Amino acid sequence: MKKLLLGVALSALMCSSAFAAKIGVSMALFDDNFLTVLRNGMIAQAKGMDGVELQVEDAQNDVAKQLDQIKNFAASGVDAIIVNPVDTSATQAMSDAAAAAKIPLVYVNREPVNVDKLPDNQAFVASNEADSGTLETKEVCRLFKEAGKKEANVYVIMGELSNQAAVQRTKDIDEVIATPDCNFIKIIDKQTSNWKRDEAQNLMTNWLSSGKAFDGVIANNDESAIGAIQAMKAANIDMKSVVVGGVDATQDALV
Secondary structure: OHHHHHHHHHHHHHHHOOOOOEEEEEEOOOOOHHHHHHHHHHHHHHHOOOOOEEEEEEOOOOHHHHHHHHHHHHHHOOOEEEEOOOOOOOOHHHHHHHHHOOOOEEEEOOOOOOHHHOOOOEEEEOOOHHHHHHHHHHHHHHHHHHOOOOOEEEEEEEOOOOOHHHHHHHHHHHHHHOOOOOOOEEEEEEEEOOOOHHHHHHHHHHHHHOOOOOOEEEEOOHHHHHHHHHHHHHOOOOHHHOEEEOOOOOHHHHO
């Protein structure tokens, strides 16, 4: 699915001009499992397109660094730019920089705050985050029902709070739990792991130390879900007694 979307993004750029020989890519960070899949997908897609060269940069989760990368791409004369934004609320300046240089730009995976105001040669390509959190929580709800649960207490692990995907997925969780079918689920606590496995593991360890009874964990991404599982296994929790949900379908999560 993601590979298809990446192909759409690259194709959109190719259609924006006669031929896009060099494309600058700014990734929010390289040190993230899902974004590594995304980056590798772009590289693989570009290799299958004659004459397309990618210059891929790591913004290291730094908004200012990412904006500088966009400006440097523009100054170097790339034919198009792809951005996986660090902070989805800070994308207007990036759009402005690309627009000033008259260079096509595509945001991928994370919805920019200015998505409704993008100029004609800029676009946003991603999955629908309203589907992500909704489908995840409905499945968690279904599994609880299948197990005969009449009441279920869960922890929610959020992604980066500056990221629209984390905000939307958490909203999805709240909305599904508010429905008559799933309102037997109660949230004990919700905190951020910043999408990171190790932070989620530490967070789950702290929750476990509180001694509160719980039935599941709903995480905004797979890395956080894996971190929670690692903490539970370290505490000798019977994994058959809990439900853990994540989003992304990364290779590590599918093992």
